Amino acid sequence: MKLRFTKMQGAGNDFVVLDATRQPLTLTPEQYRRLADRRFGVGADQILIVGPAPAPDVDFSYRIVNADGGEVEQCGNGARCFAKFVRDQGLSEKSAIRVSTHSGVIEPRLQPDGRVTVNMGAPVFEPARIPFDAAGLAAQPQGDHAQWPVEVAGQTVPLAVASMGNPHAVLRVDDVDRAPVHELGPKLESHTRFPRRVNVGFLQVVSRSQVRLRVYERGAGETLACGTGACAAVVLGIRLGWLDPWVEVETRGGRLGIEWQGAGHPVWMTGPAVTVFEGEIEI
Numbered sequence: 001m002k003l004r005f006t007k008m009q010g011a012g013n014d015f016v017v018l019d020a021t022r023q024p025l026t027l028t029p030e031q032y033r034r035l036a037d038r039r040f041g042v043g044a045d046q047i048l049i050v051g052p053a054p055a056p057d058v059d060f061s062y063r064i065v066n067a068d069g070g071e072v073e074q075c076g077n078g079a080r081c082f083a084k085f086v087r088d089q090g091l092s093e094k095s096a097i098r099v100s101t102h103s104g105v106i107e108p109r110l111q112p113d114g115r116v117t118v119n120m121g122a123p124v125f126e127p128a129r130i131p132f133d134a135a136g137l138a139a140q141p142q143g144d145h146a147q148w149p150v151e152v153a154g155q156t157v158p159l160a161v162a163s164m165g166n167p168h169a170v171l172r173v174d175d176v177d178r179a180p181v182h183e184l185g186p187k188l189e190s191h192t193r194f195p196r197r198v199n200v201g202f203l204q205v206v207s208r209s210q211v212r213l214r215v216y217e218r219g220a221g222e223t224l225a226c227g228t229g230a231c232a233a234v235v236l237g238i239r240l241g242w243l244d245p246w247v248e249v250e251t252r253g254g255r256l257g258i259e260w261q262g263a264g265h266p267v268w269m270t271g272p273a274v275t276v277f278e279g280e281i282e283i
């Protein structure tokens with residue numbers, strides 16, 4: 001089967017975007033892995049499948065598949081690329097687009113400067129809803145929230161955890177360039193405390209409004225940026241008393257602006273969305 005695709009990136013987090021608005025598209029996990037493969041396929045951290053609206057109050061649906069072939073709930077950088085994709089392909093003329101994902105409706109808005117702002121919805125902190133197995137762990141109170149002591153690689157690390165629709169664990173470090181991303185990332189990603197695995201963020205606080213972040217993503221390894229990871233890290237940093245409500249996040253692939261006004265409010269993420277090329281692949 002020949003498949004048309006668009007290669008996109010948001011702050012260096014790269015995607016193969018597929019249009020399934022006119023006809024249903026179901027690939028096998030092996031086919032998704034092949035598309036994501038940087039040597040045998042197109043190459044991507046995630047595959048985004050844009051589909052028709054499943055209900056009258058939304059404009060589209062979109063599904064997200066990690067490079068390992070597993071379908072997941074949410075993707076922040078992908079949401080920005082999704083919005084640019086539907087506009088560029090002439091699928092919508094709106095600049096605020098409501099899209100249904102596996103973890104609810106989000107609303108990307110195209111900005112006049114080409115960046116995209118997304119209402120990512122409200123974060124969730126209850127361990128059971130992340131999901132995070134906190135049984136037997138005493139939370140370490142700090143600020144108005146908690147970090148959890150988790151045993152990994154012979155050490156105990158304090159993790160803050162949240163869901164942005166998908167699960168995140170965040171570890172504060174002094175310097176992201178020297179952080180043990182490849183030592184602790186894979187071990188925490190599939191740690192028994194996280195029954196659905198987890199995205200692992202390494203957060204360096206530069207000031208109350210600026211952080212540096214690296215994320216070892218579930219199902220993809222370290223990416224140049226993770227949008228939901230940036231939302232989770234900032235939200236947890238705010239709850240722990242480290243950060244102000246508006247924070248610039250420096251990733252290895254670009255900068256994201258994250259705003260959160262506190263409990264009950266949605267997280268707003270602003271950043272780039274770029275088309276790299278279009279093509280066709282035999283899959």
Ligand SMILES: N[C@@H](CCC[C@H](N)C(=O)O)C(=O)O
Nearest residue numbers: 075076077166218226227228
């Ligand atoms: N890169 C993404 C997140 C993609 C999904 C993630 N790896 C997961 O498994 O939850 C982003 O920008 O948010």
